[in-house]
Amino acid sequence: MSYLWKNVLKGLATVLPVALTLYLIYWLGLTIEKGLHPVITSVVPEEYYLPGMGLVAGGVVLFFLGLAVNAWVIQRLIWLVEKLLERIPLVKSIYGSLHDFMDYFAAGKSRGGLKQVVLVSIGEAKLLGFLTREGIEDIPGLNAEGDDDIVAIYLPLSYQIGGYTLYLPRSKVEPVPLSMEDAMRRVLTAELSKSGASAKP
Numbered sequence: 001m002s003y004l005w006k007n008v009l010k011g012l013a014t015v016l017p018v019a020l021t022l023y024l025i026y027w028l029g030l031t032i033e034k035g036l037h038p039v040i041t042s043v044v045p046e047e048y049y050l051p052g053m054g055l056v057a058g059g060v061v062l063f064f065l066g067l068a069v070n071a072w073v074i075q076r077l078i079w080l081v082e083k084l085l086e087r088i089p090l091v092k093s094i095y096g097s098l099h100d101f102m103d104y105f106a107a108g109k110s111r112g113g114l115k116q117v118v119l120v121s122i123g124e125a126k127l128l129g130f131l132t133r134e135g136i137e138d139i140p141g142l143n144a145e146g147d148d149d150i151v152a153i154y155l156p157l158s159y160q161i162g163g164y165t166l167y168l169p170r171s172k173v174e175p176v177p178l179s180m181e182d183a184m185r186r187v188l189t190a191e192l193s194k195s196g197a198s199a200k201p
Contacts, residue, residue, distance in 0.1 A: 032058035117183040119174040120153055120166060128187050129155040129166070130180070131173065142167055158190040 033054035040053055068074045085091050116131040133152040136142060142150045151170050156163040176183070 029055050036061075117176045117178045117180065118153060119176050120155070120168065120172065121174070127155055128176070128183055129153045130183070132165075134170075136167060139167065156184070156187050158188060 033052070036054035036057045037049070040057060041049055044053075115134075118129055118131050120127045120129050130153065131151055132154050134149065136150045136152055149170055150167050151173060153166045153168055153173060154163055155166060178186075
């Protein structure tokens with residue numbers, strides 16, 4: 001029974017991530033399709049409606065929303081909504097976590113986001129982190145020696161339960177030739193992910 005159960009768990013570990021990923025994509029597409037179906041049929045007669053039109057329309061809407069975010073009026077509106085959400089105790093925690101998580105993967109952010117994968121040495125231990133900002137001079141008490149400027153390093157904890165921001169001289173930070181996705185996977189899964197361990201820079 002132990003042998004059978006061990007192999008069942010191996011099969012489940014192989015199939016479950018793929019199945020959940022495919023189901024999530026299917027659920028998201030189905031949700032967009034159902035949500036935009038009434039909108040499309042209010043313009044196009046029902047007999048001309050084809051399956052998938054809602055999904056295509058959803059992609060177009062998201063594309064134009066991405067363009068609209070660059071407009072000052074839209075940015076101001078989003079800022080007001082964010083300030084409102086940040087005043088609601090439980091909602092601000094959920095929104096803040098989701099917002100920060102999406103910032104990891106959103107391209108073209110004006111803030112720059114994560115710039116470089118690095119190693120930080122603390123005693124004999126080496127921690128994998130991310131360079132987030134360079135040339136920090138606006139925090140009292142941070143003094144760079146000579147040409148060695150201060151940089152900010154973010155150290156996320158496993159399974160994204162928190163993290164630390166370290167301010168270190170650049171000489172104390174060692175760049176690592178890993179992609180952001182590979183490094184983030186390694187840190188967040190505590191090196192339990194086989195895909196993270198086998199990925200190459």
